[in-house]
Amino acid sequence: MQTFKRLLIYLKTQPIHYSVGLLLSIISAATSIYAPVIGKQIIDAITQASAQNESLALSFLMQKFGWFLIITFVSALTGYAGFLLFAFASNQISKSIRDEAHHHMQKLPIVYFDNKPAGKISARIVNDTEVLRNNFYQNFSNQVLVNLLSVLGIFIALFIVSPKIGTTLFILIPFFIAWQWFYVHLATPINQDWREIVSELNNQTAEVIQGVALVQLFHQEQQMIDSFEVQNQAWLKNRIQSIRLDGILSWDFSTFIKNLVMFFLLLYLGTQFNHGVLGYSMGTIYILINYISRLFDPILNLVRMMPTLQQSLAAGQRVFELLDEPIEEDSSKLLQLKQGNIIFDNVTFGYQANHPVLKKIHLTVNTGQTIGIVGHTGSGKSSLINLLFRFYDPQEGGIFIDGQRLQDFNRESIRDKMGIVLQEPFLFSGTIASNVHMQNPAITEEMVIDALEKVGAKPLLDKLPKGIHEPVIEKGQSLSSGERQLIAFARTLAKNPKILILDEATSHIDTQTEEIIQNAMNVLKKGRTTFIIAHRLSTIQQADQIILLDQGEIKEQGTHESLLQQNGQYAQMYQLQAKVIH
Known part of the structure; x- marks a missing residue:
């Protein structure tokens, strides 16, 4: 949690880009959620006119469809603009952290480097800061905000369309939280091991490059290959573990829950007849199915973002370990050398x-x-x-x-x-x-x-x-x-x-x-x-x-x-x- 808070502090260095990006993301999420409302109005108007054998004005349909296209376009445009602002800010922050780590590294005492392989130090400055840029400041900060806003907006919209169904679906929230916690609990050690393995791979590669002449002179090629293969195999095993966890707790499980909820929704709607008349209009059924179907996509994205967050936290912890290394205390007094005794x-x-x-x-x-x-x-x-x-x-x-x-x-x-x-x-x-x-x-x-x-x-x-x-x-x-x-x-x-x-x-x-x-x-x-x-x-x-x-x-x-x-x-x-x- 401490690492997460420290990473968030860097967002303050780009307040305008993140603030405007957040505002555009809110607009994008809101318009995206509102678009099906217009679709509901069109469907209800058509079905009602058909039931009453009445003609529907083409101008009405064109107007509604025009608004639907405009809102969809605004949602896509604001979402894209927000993404660009988040991407620009994430690159600026990543550069600042990398500069800070590189500058701090040069102030560390020589004793720090005595037992630290160069490959592992450079991996923290270059590789880990790149992970922070891509996984945390760009994808995580952007996707988490967008998906949280989408989930919140869809729940509110569901409650407005059908308070009964909206309230019932709130019981899924504790389940989603437990799902998230369980996923994070299993993913954390996998991602921490992954960063260490990548660091060791970097170090071994740098060591072979630096000593390639001696490796060839003493016929150590096979030994170096075998040593690298051990670490590379560990990397492969780690990634397979991550894929299996991601597949089971993200895609398969999410699809199962989504289909289950959709089944009970349709089952409930099928019982809502009063004297042979369905209690919900076709437009309402459309918007309920649309919202519930769309509800699970951002939830799935939030769950799948957890490995990304864990990778970011592991990388951030390694960078902060470097930044937290105490520099040499130095005097401000300047040596005046006149003779050289x-x-x-x-x-x-x-x-x-x-x-x-x-x-x-x-x-x-x-x-x-x-x-x-x-x-x-x-x-x-x-x-x-x-x-x-x-x-x-x-x-x-x-x-x-x-x-x-x-x-x-x-x-x-x-x-x-x-x-x-x-x-x-x-x-x-x-x-x-x-x-x-x-x-x-x-x-x-x-x-x-x-x-x-x-x-x-x-x-x-x-x-x-x-x-x-x-x-x-x-x-x-x-x-x-x-x-x-x-x-x-x-x-x-x-x-x-x-x-x-x-x-x-x-x-x-x-x-x-x-x-x-x-x-x-x-x-x-x-x-x-x-x-x-x-x-x-x-x-x-x-x-x-x-x-x-x-x-x-x-x-x-x-x-x-x-x-x-x-x-x-x-x-x-x-x-x-x-x-x-x-």
Whole structure:
């Protein structure tokens, strides 16, 4: 019920369209119900004139028939106009919810995405909001209003035509309510399972697409097919359950009740003779049969709308779960970075509070220094950088830039001062230029070209027909890993950050390209503080400081030469890599 109320609140964003649409729907329902009244008048006039052997004026028939056509036309026109207004409003509301969900998603903390498959998150933003548009705001809101108005109007009309029959048929209302409740009770779990299954299908499909190379390389096609088949079979079973429920409690049951009521109506009318004269006129019998026949269509539609409502509520609940995820509280204070001195003051951090991955880290980095960070997988290297970007905050201790505690400042203002190149560069669909300037109007095309040339990407530009305007498909799959890395590196240089972070950024670059980047870095790192996470120790030999992390602790710290003299873990790593190279 809470989800239903929240969905209704969004109707307030389109008050004019829904108000006018509702008014037109009322007019459509009213005129539709009134049309048979004119039909009754025509039938009664004809039968009465025939019984009395009198002629009926053609002008009377033409007038009545003309009114019948006009009212029918008005009913159809207002119903269509109302539908268009509801459809327009539903699309606007769906867009607003999708925008809100997409905007909110980008404000969620990084930890939210750690254990959430991308396919399931995107399904809530795209698929579930589409279900809300089609099933709730367009079909449900429109059809429920129209059918409720029709049922109410037909009951009132029946009561006016025959108070006795109208009153008798009111006993069906509790039955209809019980019918509705029973249907909803059975349909709810089916539709909730359906949304979860669809979400899982989306996630599995996205996962296969993202890892298609590995799937084919390790011959996992059949396993992926089998896994998908399990979910797809679950989807099919769920839909068959829904069809069976819909068939039994909607079509078959509704037809049975409709025929039963019609039988008792005709049976009752057959007893209404007084001295051989039927107590109801032919026109009255026509309108009673017409109304009762039409009564069950909107009732059936209301019952059949319940699965649609349940699907909408399930989709709405999933969207609202995303919207209700708390965003990171952020300070309005902006970080002022002047020099770039960084201090990690006894920092302890864990993705789970009781399992620290960094322990009592104390590190001082002066302006313009280059810091190399090495260590085995899982030692805490990337976690150190995640804290620097405030993707996470430490459980103990603090990180200071120019004496300013990062936890006290706005995250965006912190990240605005930093640039990063990751081990796996991510390129967006667009062009090479758009992936470098990232829609920053301050970065001109000349600056884009300059940044690319400084990182050694000029040969790449020379071979592309459109240069920096060459299209980039999803994730830059048409480019080599080294070329993608160069573009990501140019993106960081164009930003001109005060602090540079290279997170194993040279792991996918050949030796020649690595040398080009090193030369560019010697120029660009002047006046900047630089962190380099590296597996290749050759990339950090000139660093001012090298720290070796082991199980979340700094085990060794110094220059390349001093660490070799210590003959510790760093020296062993260097000697091992030297053997591999030779």
